[in-house]
Amino acid sequence: MATLLARLEAAHPLDRIADALRRAALATAGRGRLGALLHGVGFGHPLHPAVVQFPVGAWMSTAVLDALPGRDTPGSRRAAATLLAAGTAGALPATVTGLADYATLSRQQRRVALVHVAANLTALGCFAASIVARARGDHRRGRALSFAGLGAAGAGAYLGGHLAYAQDAGVSHAAAALPLVPHGWHRIDAVYAIEEGRVFSYTVGATPVVVYRDRDHGTDRFSAFVARCAHRSGPLAEGHMVDVDGEACLQCPWHGSVFRLSDGRAMHGPASSDQTMLRTRVRDGQLEVARP
Ligand code: FES
Structure with a gap:
């Protein structure tokens, strides 16, 4: 894993996309006083790590309900779908604060952050598809998509941890x-x-x-x-x-x-x-x- 991460940090071919995403971040969530606020200026440290707790917690709770023996009762299905929808809605503040942070990263950090973003977008896609599947009554498929989303979100969280703890992104020097x-x-x-x-x-x-x-x-x-x-x-x-x-x-x-x-x-x-x-x-x- 350490070798893979070292290769990712040095992956120059990612720079074109990573730099384009930075320009987009600077033009939107990373812009002006609002961008500074979203980045955590005035709060003492970045907001993103705190804001992601809600969607991750809701998605994990969905997975617990989906794994329990009573998962096919109407009450459990409704609770799982509600948590899933709440977590997916909670991804919006996590995304904008993450974009504001992204605008401040170094090139090496941006390469890792780009894959972090891709993993989280994959997770969001899975959760959105899961919501649709559940609404159509296909709960088996909905559960499978939720578990896939949780796996992708886990990979994204791992890369987020690498950014913070191994690459010093957002820490106070x-x-x-x-x-x-x-x-x-x-x-x-x-x-x-x-x-x-x-x-x-x-x-x-x-x-x-x-x-x-x-x-x-x-x-x-x-x-x-x-x-x-x-x-x-x-x-x-x-x-x-x-x-x-x-x-x-x-x-x-x-x-x-x-x-x-x-x-x-x-x-x-x-x-x-x-x-x-x-x-x-x-x-x-x-x-x-x-x-x-
Ligand atoms: S603003 Fe980047 S090192 Fe001071």
Whole structure:
């Protein structure tokens, strides 16, 4: 299986279709503020994994009813058909959130995601055909189609897991950099050297950190976060400051994600995770930072 997945990740012939699907995703579900929302910007991580729970749960429940000895009673048939229809309707939000995620993937990830999409479309086709078969009274065929759909959805879920856990799709690269910050408080710089309204970059242990100073209700406020972009580890220290709705933010130089400087919140994707913040304190005129 590992060899197959490695071949899939390197399958250049898929790029034409995978890139066309990305363009379609960018033009629809991955577009603008709605696209950012569907991707999970503002929620702290992608929405798709949570949204798929409903259809998968409904389809699995259908399979349980279809496998039980009393499956041919009218009540069981009606319950199975209802669950099947509800799960298939629930595939719509799963599809649009998945498309919004797809627009943010790297080329290698898109190849795997394309097969993930194909498996899930196959599953949807089987479930839709199953609904039709059951409505026509052919419950035997309806059950067979549902089991086939569940198999295809299982293959799609396996590839989704590979995308998330082996290919880092949608995970926070900022959180992954945090363990490299040594425990305890670390001196950063003299407070007077950190000018208000500008971004300063430092290194703590092996981790780059950006520091920002502003004023909150008349008092100095310091914020510091890991300077590896949550999207794909872009060097935020090389980013530039932008204004979003009157808030000072930092834009990643790689793909343009925007993070609020005061609390690291992701304001614009493709990153959906917020930047990992460090604690700050002032001791003897020095700014110090520590892990949360
Ligand atoms: S690495 Fe992609 S937006 Fe920062």
